[in-house]
Amino acid sequence: MTTENLLIEIGTEELPPKSLRTLAEAFAANIKTELTALELENTDVTWYASPRRLGIKVANLVARQADKIVEKRGPAVKAAFDTDGNATKAAQGWARGCGIDVADAERYETEKGAWLLHKAKVAGKGVDALLPDAISKALAKLPISKPMRWGNSKIQFIRPVHTVTVMFGSNLIQGNILGKDIKNELQGHRFHHPERVSISHADEVESVLKSAYVIADYEERKALVRGQIESVAAKNNAVVAMDEALLEEVTSLVEWPVTLVATFEASFLDVPSEALIYTMKDDQKYFPLLDQDGNLLNKFLFVSNIESKNPEQVIKGNEKVVRPRLADAQFFFETDKKYTLESRLESLDTVLFQKQLGTLKDKSIRISELAAFIATKLGADETKAARAGLLSKTDLMTEMVMEFTDVQGVMGMHYARFDGEDELVAVAQNEQYMPRFSGDNLPSNEISQAVALADKFDSLVGIFGIGQAPKGDKDPFALRRAAIGALRIMVEKELELDILEIVAKSQELFTDKLTNENVAQDVFDFMLGRFRAWYQDQNIAVDVIQAVLARRPSYPVDFDRRVKAVSHFRSLDSAEALAAANKRVGNILAKNDLVIANKIDETLLSEDAEKALAETVLSFKAKFEQLGQGSYTNKLTQLADIRETVDTFFDNVMVMSDDEAVKLNRLALLNQLRNLFLDIADISVLQ
Known part of the structure; x- marks a missing residue:
């Protein structure tokens, strides 16, 4: 065709x-x-x-x-003709609709009878x-x-x-x-x-x-913009502060890109570079230039949509436009420096965090206490954590942040340094918001980590505590992002912290403000759900995640170790058979509502296969007790060798013996076998 x-x-x-x-x-x-x-x-x-x-x-x-044959089935032959063999009204109506006589209809034979059938050729359009x-x-x-x-x-x-x-x-x-x-x-x-x-x-x-001066292909145009920017930056012995989102936006703004370089007064560089960069990128769609050491230069690139015969005029126009914005940033910075962050704490009492949960000052005090609690668990300086938490929202009341909201935190860091605060306290003002997005950096030190976790858990516990959990795509307090961020910090920084313990402390700090009696369980379940989404993004098999979720570990770093161990175990040759054996054991134990002893009575072991399994189980149990918690990959790898012993047991031993004592002892043996795995994960769910 x-x-x-x-x-x-x-x-x-x-x-x-x-x-x-x-x-x-x-x-x-x-x-x-x-x-x-x-x-x-x-x-x-x-x-x-x-x-x-x-x-x-x-x-x-x-x-x-393509032309095609369309089949239109009519009434059953029994209903299509009366006792005299004449077509019924139903058959006549169907045939009329098909544009044929009943006599021209074909028959469609099935085991349940025959129907009238018409095959029509429909010409393609x-x-x-x-x-x-x-x-x-x-x-x-x-x-x-x-x-x-x-x-x-x-x-x-x-x-x-x-x-x-x-x-x-x-x-x-x-x-x-x-x-x-x-x-x-x-x-x-x-x-x-x-x-x-x-x-x-x-x-x-x-x-x-x-x-007609239009580069239609989007990716071609984007590559051209990127190439021009990098080329012009190199000619100026500079590095462009590349931003992929901004590059995408600029590509969508121009059809015939021409990149030019402009300058601004060097005096503006006394303002923290983050504020200047934000102003240039967000407000003007400019690309700031940095020197080879990463310091901001008083130069920027912009992408014009015209190829001017007089580019100097275009450059002057853009310099004229950016100057007032930079002057605003400079004015806000100089004004803000007149007041310390601490002096702004009282003004937080005028801003509501949430009607039932109080003001930003209330939140800051809770963050301070929770950060100190977390810091003690990490062996960090609780005084610095408390101080960082107390000041954590004060920069929201500065002129700079009110005007340029995206510099919250980073301006708090600069103002804290100007106020003479401890460096860790200052850095925590910025890093409390990390990770801000998927793949973002994590807080670099334990003080920042404590404050970041305290902020996130305060929001989670508070909002869940008043029954306003996220529903569908509605998540006004960004609790999903907060939960993922908290999990990333605890897992990737290998912090031995207990979710339930932090939630309990946070719950205590809200005093009588919370109305949801199940807040601790709800927050824990929510975070476990985030674990599932997070690991699926890492291409971890769903059944591996479910195997660990079944044990509900409350230490995120411990959860991660189990996931990695089960993921490795799943790749072993013995995994499928042992998963099936665990499922079989689980079904046997579930069907027997009996009191099963915690110990195996070796005097009741009679079959060679059960003696071998008991010896193996007891040996592993003793060995694992010496290893203690953790070492999950090592444990599961060793347990993979138990497959043959388990298979032999099920092939040769009748668990449900007529002798009650023998039966209970064999159930106790299977229970201890299953517990060797359950101490790590429920591998019976592995596919």
Whole structure:
């Protein structure tokens, strides 16, 4: 069948840059779904996007659907004819609907009887008839939270639409989409090529747009921006403070990128670099430059959407724009330094953390006490932890943080140093929020770790304690992130801390504010659930996680050791057989509601197989008691050697002996065997 490449482009006003990739990917996925539903075969669906267009390319799309035979089953033969052999009304109505006479119907024979059957050949439709509706459906399903209407039209889309282009090879598909007739015209660059350009074939889209100063391919444009930035930085003997999210956003803002370098007054460098960098990146979409030692320079890069004949004027314009923002940061910094962090503690009493849980000052006092408690468990300085916790939210009341919210914590660190606070206390002001996102760094020292954990557990216990646990995708207090962050700190920093113990202390600090009597269990269950999600992201098998979850370890670092041990054990040859044996033992014990002794009576052992198993079990039990807690991988690896002894036991020994004493002793033996594994995990759940 004939195939051609398909081009679809929707030309619009400037699209939201932070949504551009999401919209384009969703458009491609939706088109693929629609083509599949229409049985229009193709080899690939790809997307391109720029500020003023969403584009789709479909490779080797068939020109029309394949013809197919459609079977329409009618009434059963018994119901289709009366006793005289005449067609009933049901049969006549069915045949009329099929466009045939009853006599022309075929028979469909099954074990349950026969039915009338009509096979009709349905001719496939061409893409020219199918595509406009399919594209409209794909566009209607885009993730657009706030669609717009323009002019006097009732049509809605994320931005006003100017052009719709659908080319099947060299053929223009006719139709109307989003209120626009389909034409072979594309928008050029808004400034360099404001007039539209014609396209005669789907394959020409990149070259045609490039002639109109538009680099259509998103990844090509992103690579070009990255290359320009790195090249200009190198020419200035500098390193660019690369930010992948910013690079993505800038790529979505320009169609013809041109990177230039600008400067600002060196006096601004007296302000903490984080505040300046935030201002340049977030407000202006600039890329700050650093020297080879990582210090901020009074230079920055910006990506223009025009290739100016007079770039000096463009540079001056951007320098003029950034100066007031940097001046604001400088003013806020100088103003904030007039007051210590400690002096701002009382002002936290004017800000509500949560109506039932009190103010930010209340939270700070709780964090202080909980951080001190955690510090003692870590053998760290509880006085410094308490001090760091007490000051932890004070920078929220500074002018700088009120204006630039993303520098919370880091400004607290700078102000604490300016106030003469201990360095560990100062660093904790910043590191209390770590990890801020997936893969972020963790607090570097025990004081910071104590404060970070205290902050996260205070939120978890408090919000769960008033019955406002996250539901569905609603998590206004970011408790999922807090739980994952706390687990990461305890596991990756190998902190021997007990979740239940920290929760109990936190619960105590809330006094009578909490209303949920099951808060400790609810928080513990929630964190165990986060463990499951976390390990699945690391490609740990679900049954391995379930095996450890069954034992509900409350020390995260201990949980992690068990997961790693079971994951290793699962790869051994004996794992499957021993998992099945454990499941069998568990079923036997569950079916016998009997009091099982804690010890094995060796005088009741009669069969060689049970004597061998008892000897092995007792030997492992003694050996493991000497090893103590931990060493899980070593223990499970050794237990893998027990497989043959267990198999022999089940092959040769009747557990449910007629002799009650012998039966109970064999159950005690199996119970001790199972407990060797249960001390680590429930391996019976392994698949």
